[in-house]
Amino acid sequence: MAAQRSSKFLTTILLLGGAAPLGYPYWPFNFNGFSICDTCGVTRSRRERQLPLLDTTWRTTHGSEHDTPLSRLLQEFDRVPQHEHTWQFVRGAGNGTQCAIGRGQYLYETAQDERIVEFLRFLKKRESSEYLDSWISFALDHRTTLRCRSMMWRLERYPDREQAWWNERRSMDESREEAAQEAARYPRY
Ligand SMILES: [Zn+2]
Secondary structure (H helix, E strand, O other): OHHHHHHHHHHHHHHHHHHHHHHHHHOOOEEEEEEEEOOOOOEEEEEEEEOOOOOOEEEEEEEEEEOOHHHHHHHHOOOOOOOOOOEEEEEEEEOOEEEEEOOOHHHHHHHOOHHHHHHHHHHHHHOOHHHHHHHHHHHHOOOOHHHHHHOHHHHHOOOOHHHHHHHHHHHHHHHHHHHHHHHOOOOOO
């Protein structure tokens, strides 16, 4: 009985596999997710057509790209170099997977965070472009982006941004350098 069942299962898979190239837009066993580029902050969805309940992908298609508050700011600042997107998986689900999380998750949260956007705007007005770049790199690196975002609360304690920066800049610089050194021990990709 067991052998019969498994041969039926195999036949079904082979039939589905044979029909797949023709019917892939209607294929029901999909893993859907999205990624973020850690150079420019845009996101892109992707759909993986898989075998039923197996994480074997036979075709991957990508959706269009979408801006985030951070990617729009980088474009406005003219801080997006010519580049091939470097996608970091954020999260996805489907075909038996409830929720898969990737290393782009924290970066995605940073890219949506208006406090980061406002902070970088402040630095643009107040500091040199090299200094601004060091914070942009810090925010875009998936190894340090959580640390970057968690520092924003320090500035929120003050009613005035100038006063906040005057008081907090030194310790925030120290934390940033410390986190960057720690991250350098691990590969980025
Ligand atoms: Zn990009």
